[in-house]
Amino acid sequence: MVDISNTPGALAPSPAAAPKRVALKRVLGPAHVWGLGVGIVLVGEFMGWNFAVGKGGAIAALTACWLAGILYTCVAMIDSEVTSTVAAAGGQYAQAKHIIGPLAAFNVGLYLVMAYTMLEVSNAIVTGDLIQAFAANMGLEGEVDKRAYMVLTIVFLSWLNYRGVLATLTINYIITAIAFAAIIALFVAVNPLTPGTVVMHDQLLTGLPYGGLGILAAMHFGLWFYLGIEGTTQAAEEVRSPARSLPLGTLTGIMTLLIAATITWYIGAGLMPWEYLGQAITPLYDAARLTGSKPLEVFLFVGTLFATLASANGCINDASRAWFAMGRDRYMPVWFGGVHPTYRTPFRSIVFFVPIAILFAISTPLDQTITLSILSGLLGYTIMAIGVIIFRRKWPLDSIARGYIHPLHPLPAILLLTLCAITYVAVFLGYGTQLLAMMVFYIVASAWFVLHRYKYCRRGEQFTMPWPKPRGY
Amino acid sequence: MSKAPYEPPTQSVIGQIVDAVLMLALVLVTLYLPLLLGLAGGGTTTKTFDNPTWEALGQNAAMAGQWEKLGFAPAQAAEIIGKRFDYEFSWVALAITGVVIIGYFVGMLRWSDKEYRDVIAEHFDDRPGAGRSGGA
Numbered sequence: 363m364v365d366i367s368n369t370p371g372a373l374a375p376s377p378a379a380a381p382k383r384v385a386l387k388r389v390l391g392p393a394h395v396w397g398l399g400v401g402i403v404l405v406g407e408f409m410g411w412n413f414a415v416g417k418g419g420a421i422a423a424l425t426a427c428w429l430a431g432i433l434y435t436c437v438a439m440i441d442s443e444v445t446s447t448v449a450a451a452g453g454q455y456a457q458a459k460h461i462i463g464p465l466a467a468f469n470v471g472l473y474l475v476m477a478y479t480m481l482e483v484s485n486a487i488v489t490g491d492l493i494q495a496f497a498a499n500m501g502l503e504g505e506v507d508k509r510a511y512m513v514l515t516i517v518f519l520s521w522l523n524y525r526g527v528l529a530t531l532t533i534n535y536i537i538t539a540i541a542f543a544a545i546i547a548l549f550v551a552v553n554p555l556t557p558g559t560v561v562m563h564d565q566l567l568t569g570l571p572y573g574g575l576g577i578l579a580a581m582h583f584g585l586w587f588y589l590g591i592e593g594t595t596q597a598a599e600e601v602r603s604p605a606r607s608l609p610l611g612t613l614t615g616i617m618t619l620l621i622a623a624t625i626t627w628y629i630g631a632g633l634m635p636w637e638y639l640g641q642a643i644t645p646l647y648d649a650a651r652l653t654g655s656k657p658l659e660v661f662l663f664v665g666t667l668f669a670t671l672a673s674a675n676g677c678i679n680d681a682s683r684a685w686f687a688m689g690r691d692r693y694m695p696v697w698f699g700g701v702h703p704t705y706r707t708p709f710r711s712i713v714f715f716v717p718i719a720i721l722f723a724i725s726t727p728l729d730q731t732i733t734l735s736i737l738s739g740l741l742g743y744t745i746m747a748i749g750v751i752i753f754r755r756k757w758p759l760d761s762i763a764r765g766y767i768h769p770l771h772p773l774p775a776i777l778l779l780t781l782c783a784i785t786y787v788a789v790f791l792g793y794g795t796q797l798l799a800m801m802v803f804y805i806v807a808s809a810w811f812v813l814h815r816y817k818y819c820r821r822g823e824q825f826t827m828p829w830p831k832p833r834g835y
Numbered sequence: 836m837s838k839a840p841y842e843p844p845t846q847s848v849i850g851q852i853v854d855a856v857l858m859l860a861l862v863l864v865t866l867y868l869p870l871l872l873g874l875a876g877g878g879t880t881t882k883t884f885d886n887p888t889w890e891a892l893g894q895n896a897a898m899a900g901q902w903e904k905l906g907f908a909p910a911q912a913a914e915i916i917g918k919r920f921d922y923e924f925s926w927v928a929l930a931i932t933g934v935v936i937i938g939y940f941v942g943m944l945r946w947s948d949k950e951y952r953d954v955i956a957e958h959f960d961d962r963p964g965a966g967r968s969g970g971a
Contacts, residue, residue, distance in 0.1 A: 416920070417920055462944065462947050462948075462951065463944075463946075463947025463948055463949075463950050463951030463954070464947060464950040464951065464954065465943055465946045465947040465950055466943055466944065466947040467947075469943060476862075562897050565895060565896075565897035565898070566897060566898060566901070571919075572919075572920065572922060575922050579920065579922060633901065634901055634905075635894060635898040635901055635902060637912075637915050637916045638901070638902065638905060638907075638912070638915060641915055641918075648905060651904070651905070652901060652904050652905065654904075692843070694854070694855075694858070695846065695850075695851035695852075695854050695855055696846070696851070697851050697855075698855075714855070718859065718862060721867065722867065725870075725871070726867070726870045726871075727870075730870050734866060744940065745940075748940070748944070786932075786933075786936060787929070790924070790929060790932055791878070791920070791922050791924065792878035792879070792920045792921075792922070793878065794878065794924070794928060794932060795869065795874055796869070797932060798932060798935065799865055799866060799869045799874075800865075800866070801932075801935050801936060801939055802865050803861060803862070803865040803866055804939065805935075805939055806861060806865065807858075807861060808939075808942075808943060808946075810857065810861075812946060814854075815854065816950065817843060817844065818843045818844065818846050819843060820840075820841065820843055821840065821841045821953050821954050821957040821958075822840060822841075822954060822956075822957030822958035823958075824954050824958075825954050825955065825958040831955065831959045832955060835951075835952060835955045835956075
């Protein structure tokens with residue numbers, strides 16, 4: 363999220379020679395921050411979370427849901443402190459650059475880009491599947507090619523982002539609210555106060571089909587309930603009052619998601635056998651079908667569609683901003699740091715990822731793209747926990763002003779690291795090859811950065827905060 | 836003592852294109868190719884059922900009713916029900932994965948710190964008034 367005033371043309375030789383400095387337009391409030399965070403994540407209630415049921419059964423998925431909630435509460439607490447202090451475009455990327463160092467920042471930038479791009483891909487896959495299923499359930503004649511809708515989703519939302527940030531996020535806010543209303547409507551419709559009338563937990567819950575190991579394994583997709591909430595930090599340079607808006611928007615976002623995640627599990631586990639739920643592409647839409655109410659089915663179709671579109675929209679926004687910030691700092695070719703002369707958006711970074719997203723969307727399974735997204739997010743949370751410990755050491759509380767100070771430090775960081783370690787093992791169970799493939803990607807990219815790319819980067823200019831010298835340096 | 840600011844070389848247009856293409860290639864080779872070749876994921880076993888019934892599939896009446904509402908007969912549901920994750924694993928493989936992840940973070944943090952010292956040295960040592968307290 364970058365207000366990008368005019369920059370020199372493509373391939374600017376150096377920031378020092380630039381006639382104008384890129385600056386961001388401060389137009390966003392706490393509601394936009396909430397909308398951005400929840401908008402990206404809310405889709406996790408409509409799809410993907412249920413793969414945790416497949417990995418460990420419904421009870422294991424609920425345990426994973428709450429454990430992941432603790433993990434993300436730590437993320438939100440830590441993130442709010444760091445972001446309200448390092449309010450710069452690029453979010454965690456800019457934070458790593460100021461707190462840990464260039465190679466870490468490069469990796470964090472890649473985590474953000476990969477996590478959001480793969481989340482965008484997952485959204486496009488679900489959109490295509492959903493439209494195809496809805497057309498079949500409504501008895502529409504002819505065959506719907508879901509791949510066409512996957513491509514359309516990616517291209518249309520990229521175009522929307524190309525045109526500008528404020529309109530994009532305002533739309534996000536509205537469709538997020540509608541999607542959330544769909545979950546609430548479904549919850550009310552299943553009569554939660556009279557179990558047994560619609561939901562049948564007593565007959566559908568089967569204990570732990572994989573034993574205790576299933577709880578551990580389920581943690582993998584448990585993250586999907588919340589993944590992306592840290593995306594609020596991408597708006598740092600565009601919010602009117604970062605010290606107030608970012609913590610407020612992020613923490614209310616995580617509270618919203620904790621409630622939504624538990625409601626979602628309650629609905630899904632009470633309506634579907636765990637074997638079906640564990641592999642469903644659109645579980646909440648399926649749940650609506652099982653209530654037998656056509657209006658509710660249509661509402662959940664709309665809700666799922668809106669949630670995927672809101673999420674994909676936010677993902678394109680965040681991935682492109684992280685890539686743009688890396689281009690601006692020369693961690694990537696400076697061409698990506700270019701800004702559209704009329705719309706003031708990082709149009710090249712937006713367009714660059716369109717073909718990659720389309721390729722993955724039309725040819726890879728949903729659980730695999732979700733896993734790629736989760737793994738990049740997980741690496742980011744690990745470095746976030748390490749980063750906040752380093753942050754407090756280099757700049758103790760009395761050394762710089764912070765917009766928000768998270769309590770009980772370093773307990774949240776230690777807890778976050780522990781839960782991250784558990785989740786790596788969870789991913790290893792069933793998806794070990796992909797875990798190693800992802801590590802190979804980041805190790806090779808790091809080698810490329812160290813051996814080649816970093817020579818194009820200025821040194822002292824990477825540090826832009828008006829802070830005193832860090833302790834120990 | 837002040838350190839002379841590092842002046843990076845200017846990257847050519849061709850160089851930028853090559854770098855962008857390299858990143859694309861890295862994504863495709865390390866992430867997309869394993870998926871395309873079916874090398875990633877797949878830690879599952881499949882149990883087959885001959886002439887399956889809901890009882891044989893371990894489904895009670897409520898479960899069977901929900902499967903049917905979703906449009907599944909026992910034969911179709913058997914494909915889903917019979918597919919399970921295989922959590923048998925090699926401790927050596929787990930240890931290697933752990934070493935790779937820990938090694939990656941240790942290496943990254945150490946190298947980052949080395950680069951960070953240059954950044955801090957150049958940023959603070961070259962400016963008059965460096966080291967004064969700022970504020971966010």
